[in-house]
Amino acid sequence: KVNLALQKADGHLSFSHGSASIGRSEVSGVSGEVGINHAPETISYKLNGRGRLDLGELYPALDQVLTDNVPKFAAKISSISGTSAFDFRAVDKIANLKWSAPVVYALKFSPQHVEFTLKGAPSPISIKAGDIEVIPDSIAINQVITAPTMPQSGNALLNGTIIAEHSHPIFQDFTAELHEICIDTWLPLILNPKQFGAQVAVGG
Secondary structure, rough: OOOEEEEEOOEEEEEEEEEEOOOOEEEEEEEEEEOOOOOEEEEEEEEEEEEEEEEEOHHEEEEEEHHHHHHHOOOEEEEEEEEEEEEEEEEEEEEEEEOOOOOOOEEEEHHHHHEEEOOOOOOOOOOOOEEEEEEEEEEEEEEEEEEEEEOOEEEEEEEEEEEEOOOOOOOEEEEEEEEEEOHHHHHHOOOOHHHHHOOOOOOO
């Protein structure tokens, strides 16, 4: 189901108030512009919008986005379920009517009731708060609170950026505040032990 308001002027199609639903996911507030002066050889576009995603239903597509940006991290994830609010923006060109992932884009996720499983982890992990923004070659993590689902105690507060433009991801200004979490069990599942240091507060 798709709804869209279109206007045409000077070789450009402008659209606004766009909305769509795919399965249990919804997109709304979609607006942007498509340049058709040089169609079909080149079609430029820019768009933005927001919505709510069923991450379990869309996991194959989300897995591809993560694989394109942080392949080694994506390989550690075996499943995702739950819902997330999101907003997006993208700018690029389509050549000869052949679609490809946009060169300039940003996807910001605000997870809600999300659980995911890391390979080798003793239990699934829930995301309780925070934002995750995906842009080409990096993922920014802002005030993300995660916790193992079993046992239901302890949590971790994550902040920082994962850079994936090299053969191995680089964790830039990355911090993980662990509360009643076993550091030896969990942190090596995400970070290379050589890339982090640990500071322990008495009473944790």
